[in-house]
Amino acid sequence: MDGMRGSLIIDDPDGYPYDYDEDVTLTISEWYHELVAPLTKSFMNRYNPTGAEPIPQNLLWNDTMNGTWAVEPGKTYLLRIINIGGFVSQYLWMEDHEFEVVAVDGIYVEKNITEYLYITVAQRYDVLVHTKNDTSTNYAFMQAFDLDMLDTQPKDLVVNATSYIVYDESADMPGEYVLGDVDYLDDFYLVPLDVEERLPQPDHVITIDVVMDNLGNGVNYAFFNNITWTHPKVPALATLFSSGDYADNVTIYGSNTHSYILEKDEIVEIVLNNNDTGKHPFHLHGHAFQVIERGGDYLDSAEPVPYPTNGTEGFVEPKYPARRDTLYVRPQSYFRIRFKANNPGIWFFHCHLEWHLVQGLAMVLIEDPMSIQKFQSLDDAWYENCDSAGVQTEGNAAGNTNDFFDLTGENVQVKALPAGFTARGIVAMVFSF
Structure with a gap:
């Protein structure tokens, strides 16, 4: 989030499936006046027992504010929109123009026209924008924070920002343009252009519950099934390549890495239950997954509503699910x-809110480990980088090279709070100092 970032555009060798005249890349993000290191220190602290995330000061549009996009009349632009931020989702809309969505996360989709886009961090949208024939007027290009994701709204917070679609540089620039209550595009209903029927019933179901809670040091962490991801002493790839026949035994990868072994070509379903009152964008490395179902918004419910084991009443799984x-x-x-587990590798599945990743909201999928050993390798540069950083490159998660099932000394999460210690008690303890 401190700025070491950019866009990587990969052209399809078969060409783009939709016609356009010119392509333009737009990155959006948020900006903090402080660097991540000091923000993290105050965030992961017992004096922040509720886990309130650091709030940014403003929004960026191609790494600037009040940006300009010079357009020509009567053209079709392919606008590649990338949220390269680390925390807050954004709404996007344009004055008197529309987005024609044609791809999400690199997956071409059937055209879908919308006035309003909702884009979380790490998501990408390709849209066609058709410019007007008249050049007498310039138009506002708006972005706004999803304020539901913020615990508070400080006075220095810029809630929305105006950039400009410029037809005539000599004409006046517009003021902000505010839409009424317009429904944003629901990506669940996007149909891939390369249709893929819903995968069959899964061979392997991974059910994970998302919880934010405090541990014994008073700090607020994020958990999948009561495990907050804790960095192993040896990277999982190094453990895999140094473990021989043990590589397909999940134990060696550590008790606090929340790892799963996936067998070659099995159908995997992840059921994620969000016990938190916030929205979370989750990202899977190595795959574009099918979106089988997404539950409604239960913020006003007294309790979280998990996925029912007998299926959701009245819901019909899509024949051609969205993929992203x-x-x-x-x-x-x-x-x-x-x-489908058809891409051997070690893949992270995690919340892409960077603050929640810092809190440990991640798990590891170790896919077809024996194929990785057989057909892949780590080059000298990889080992040299680890050596220069003081990272061990052999052994299990604890660094044990003699007995891969002995995890003595592994990195583990902080011990739990004493039984009966409530969140209210934590806050009282913090403010009693």
């Missing part, structure tokens, strides 16, 4: 995603 690699879950709700 980053999907948000609604407050106190759930989603189901499905993919």
